[in-house]
Structures are given as C-alpha cells and as structure tokens.
Amino acid sequence: MTTSAPLQATAPAGLAEDGSIELRGVRRTYGDVTAVDDLDLTVNPGEFVTLLGPSGSGKTTTMMMVAGFEDLTSGTVLINGRPVDTLPPKDRNLGIVFQSYALFPHMSARENVEFPLRMRRVRPTERRRRAEEALDRVGLTKLGDRRPRELSGGQQQRVALARALVFNPSALLLDEPMAALDKRLREQMQEEIKTIQRSLGISVLFVTHDQDEAMSMSDRIVVMRDGRIVQQGPPEDVYTHPVNDWVANFLGDTNLLPCSVVERNGDAAVVDLGALGTGRVRDLGARGERYAVSIRPEHLAFLPEGRPENSATGRLVSSTNLGATIRHRVHAGGQDLLLRELSAGRRTSRATGDDVCIGWNQDEAQLLVLDS
Ligand SMILES: Nc1ncnc2c1ncn2[C@@H]1O[C@H](COP(=O)(O)OP(=O)(O)O)[C@@H](O)[C@H]1O
Ligand SMILES: [Mg+2]
CATH class of the missing domain: 2.40.50.140 (Nucleic acid-binding proteins)
Structure with missing residues (x-):
C-alpha cells in the first residue's frame, strides 16, 4: 500500500484530507444515562490519541459517534475539518476495528480485505492487488485463502486491520483491538500497529482500558471517567x-x-x-x-x-x-x-x-x- 497511489474513493474531489478528527460539545444520553458528556476532543493530523478509562466510561459510545453508528444527542463531529453529522458511516472514510465489527465468517481473509474496495466499486484486478498489499503489510501474505475460523485470534485481528487500511482511510478508529489476545501477542501487535501508523502517518483514535497499552502506544492519552475527560496529555506527563x-x-x-x-x-x-x-x-x-x-x-x-x-x-x-x-x-x-x-x-x-x-x-x- 505504500507504493500505490492513494485512492480516495469517498472524498469529494479537491478537498484536502488531513485526517483530523474533532469533537465539539459531544453528548450522548440513553434515557437517564449520560454515556458521553460534553466532550471536546481533537485528534491532529498524524496523531495517535488514546481514550483510556474503565469500563462504562463512554469510550465505545464516543467511537460509535465518530464512526457514525450512533447519533449524537448534541454537539458536532468534524473529520478533515468538515462536519460529518449527516454522513452515513460508509461516507466518512474511516478505517474501523471494533469488536462489534467482526470479520465475515463465510469469506476468506482476502475477500474480507477486498470487501471495502468492492463497496467502493474498485475493479477486481486492482482490488486483488491492493488486498495482497494490505495482507502483506500485516504479515499475512500466505494466509489469504483461509476463513477467519482457520486463523488464530491474532491473525484475525491482523485481517481486521488490513480491512481497515486497504482503502486508504483518512484516519483509523481502533476500539480495544487487542482485548482478546494474550499478553505477549498483545505487545507484538502494539508494536506492529505503531510501526504501521508511523509509516503511513495516519491519525489514530484508539481505545483501551489498559494503562500499559495506552502508555506505550500514544502520543496523547485522554483519561475518561463517567463520560467526561478527566485529564489529557503526553503519556509521561499524565503518568507523572x-x-x-x-x-x-x-x-x-x-x-x-x-x-x-x-x-x-x-x-x-x-x-x-x-x-x-x-x-x-x-x-x-x-x-x-x-x-x-x-x-x-x-x-x-x-x-x-x-x-x-x-x-x-x-x-x-x-x-x-x-x-x-x-x-x-x-x-x-x-x-x-x-x-x-x-x-x-x-x-x-x-x-x-x-x-x-x-x-x-x-x-x-x-x-x-x-x-x-
Ligand atoms: N445502547 C445503549 N443503551 C443504554 N445504555 C448504553 C448503551 N450503550 C452504552 N450505554 C451506557 O453508556 C455508558 C458508557 O458505555 P460505553 O461507551 O460502552 O463505555 P466503555 O466503552 O468505556 O466501556 C455505560 O453506562 C453504558 O451502560
Ligand atoms: Mg467499550
């Protein structure tokens, strides 16, 4: 994917895609529950920002609103500096690895990775080439023919990552992508994700409840509690x-x-x-x-x-x-x-x-x- 020309299938021609994400006064309530409360947050171009907080602190709700899977109760989300509140998820050009967005079990790894390109009506030969490149980038060159159930947990997460990257998204949204992996594999994946992120220079909004993971991966940590930001800053600052x-x-x-x-x-x-x-x-x-x-x-x-x-x-x-x-x-x-x-x-x-x-x-x- 490093060698291919970026194909911005969904971006209107002539508008720059810097990969920034901005939340302004974002709130989401479910009945009496305020899941996310008046959130102001910016992910700058190329920045790796992590939402860190305990279970129930509003991390996933925040991600779902950025992705467009959940409506905002109030506030605005901007991507590439433009409000996206009326855009459906597929038009936001975001690469997504969420637990709720599993691989298609009946498709091979390659078909899973090709899927976003098929949705964008990319020609079969080009589709195939770019899926191979994406699989190569996550170290799965030889496993493209396997179904998800024939892959280990770590390999499945790599396929999910390749599927999120294959269409050259403006930014990546990763919600606890390593939650199901054991410690050693997690650490390996953490390093791989960082390497890919640096080499692509892509903005990432990442979610974890694991402070070590947040410390080792982030340019900036945003600590959340009860739907609000308690503190944010570079990992060493927030830690010390x-x-x-x-x-x-x-x-x-x-x-x-x-x-x-x-x-x-x-x-x-x-x-x-x-x-x-x-x-x-x-x-x-x-x-x-x-x-x-x-x-x-x-x-x-x-x-x-x-x-x-x-x-x-x-x-x-x-x-x-x-x-x-x-x-x-x-x-x-x-x-x-x-x-x-x-x-x-x-x-x-x-x-x-x-x-x-x-x-x-x-x-x-x-x-x-x-x-x-
Ligand atoms: N669809 C929903 N209906 C009702 N309450 C919800 C829904 N989704 C999330 N919540 C509530 O919103 C709060 C934040 O949840 P969530 O964003 O999933 O937190 P986290 O990802 O940090 O664990 C929790 O109290 C949760 O119970
Ligand atoms: Mg969550």
Whole structure:
C-alpha cells in the first residue's frame, strides 16, 4: 500500500484530507444515562490519541459517534475539518476495528480485505492487488485463502486491520483491538500497529482500558471517567503528573502522601507532609478540599543520608524481587510507601528492619487533589 497511489474513493474531489478528527460539545444520553458528556476532543493530523478509562466510561459510545453508528444527542463531529453529522458511516472514510465489527465468517481473509474496495466499486484486478498489499503489510501474505475460523485470534485481528487500511482511510478508529489476545501477542501487535501508523502517518483514535497499552502506544492519552475527560496529555506527563488521586491510581501504583499546602507559586508548591517533613513538589494548580502528593514507586530512591526537604526516614519492611525490579516497602511517617528499583546490578546491604532514608525529586512529586 505504500507504493500505490492513494485512492480516495469517498472524498469529494479537491478537498484536502488531513485526517483530523474533532469533537465539539459531544453528548450522548440513553434515557437517564449520560454515556458521553460534553466532550471536546481533537485528534491532529498524524496523531495517535488514546481514550483510556474503565469500563462504562463512554469510550465505545464516543467511537460509535465518530464512526457514525450512533447519533449524537448534541454537539458536532468534524473529520478533515468538515462536519460529518449527516454522513452515513460508509461516507466518512474511516478505517474501523471494533469488536462489534467482526470479520465475515463465510469469506476468506482476502475477500474480507477486498470487501471495502468492492463497496467502493474498485475493479477486481486492482482490488486483488491492493488486498495482497494490505495482507502483506500485516504479515499475512500466505494466509489469504483461509476463513477467519482457520486463523488464530491474532491473525484475525491482523485481517481486521488490513480491512481497515486497504482503502486508504483518512484516519483509523481502533476500539480495544487487542482485548482478546494474550499478553505477549498483545505487545507484538502494539508494536506492529505503531510501526504501521508511523509509516503511513495516519491519525489514530484508539481505545483501551489498559494503562500499559495506552502508555506505550500514544502520543496523547485522554483519561475518561463517567463520560467526561478527566485529564489529557503526553503519556509521561499524565503518568507523572496526575491531577487527582483517581487518575494517579488508575495509571498504576503510586504513593499518596496526604499534605497541606504551605505555599504555591507557579508550577511548584511547598507542602507540609506532617511526620514526613516538608516537600517541594510540582503543582498543576488543581484546587480542592484535601490534598496529597503522588510519587510513583520508581521515583522514590534510597538515599545515603537525609536532606532538609523531599526526603524521609523510615524502616524497611520488606523487599520482594520481581525479576526485573525489586519492590521495597518502607514504613515512614505512619504509612507504608512503595519503592521500586531495577534489579540489575543491585547488591543491597539493606535488610528488613533496617532504618533507611528515602527521597524524591521535585519534578517527580505531584501535588494533587484527593477526589475519591
Ligand atoms: N445502547 C445503549 N443503551 C443504554 N445504555 C448504553 C448503551 N450503550 C452504552 N450505554 C451506557 O453508556 C455508558 C458508557 O458505555 P460505553 O461507551 O460502552 O463505555 P466503555 O466503552 O468505556 O466501556 C455505560 O453506562 C453504558 O451502560
Ligand atoms: Mg467499550
């Protein structure tokens, strides 16, 4: 597909397709349930944006509205900068891999991939050529004759991806495409999807409830809860600087140190951590009733000795070797803190019960609002 001229079968001639997707004030209610609430979201050309949230947070409903399978209660969706609210799904030129959009079981892999081209009235020889190219791109060159049930789960997902790519869509919508695969295969597919996305430069709106998947694939993560966006940003930012304890916990293990705010200036704050002393931490400016500092376990480190700020003394409660990393539990200031360090090269002289000193960097400690 890299070598073939793009065939924009559905795009009106003369209008540029930059692959952008924009949601403006999008809402969807089902009776009393508000599935999606006043969503504003943009996927820029070539960007990989992931909706990350627990089950029921409105991810699929959002995707269905972008694809055109669900009506909006209010708001507007734009694709390539143009409103598409009156366009049926087939005219939106989006490549789709949804659970609800399975392969046709009675068709071979090749026929499945050719299907979108058949709908677009592409000639049989051209259709065949492009289906082969798409199958080749997902590594299924030799399996085109098989029916879906003769393929593994991972191979079926590759066929679905080839079917989504074969007509040169403006953008890709992928809703939990790897949900049914085991961990190793998932990771392999994640890398393949990223490679394909980069080489095509195509915009992707991706859905997952798996924070590792979101972290490893996205240019930007949009964290959703109860039909709303709680926070969005590059993966490292959202991970290291969550706005509240719900986001902090949803994205992985974290230490939450309850605190009171002594002073705020710009993006830094001085906090009183009670028995853990004072800290100087990052501040996103979130306001609430109760505050804490969030520090990821890998952002805590053992120190040779204490410091006036951003450090604490405590007792080593346990050390567990997890293979690649060691997880330590340190009791300090009346609570247990998790500290994670790489196993490689560690010859620790610390033993359970020892007094230890731990510390953190200002940039990796985030002031946040206790929300839950
Ligand atoms: N067709 C429907 N009828 C009624 N409620 C629905 C329908 N589709 C989704 N919902 C509700 O909308 C909310 C969001 O669902 P969904 O978008 O599927 O979330 P997610 O994909 O994040 O798990 C849930 O509370 C769900 O029960
Ligand atoms: Mg869903």
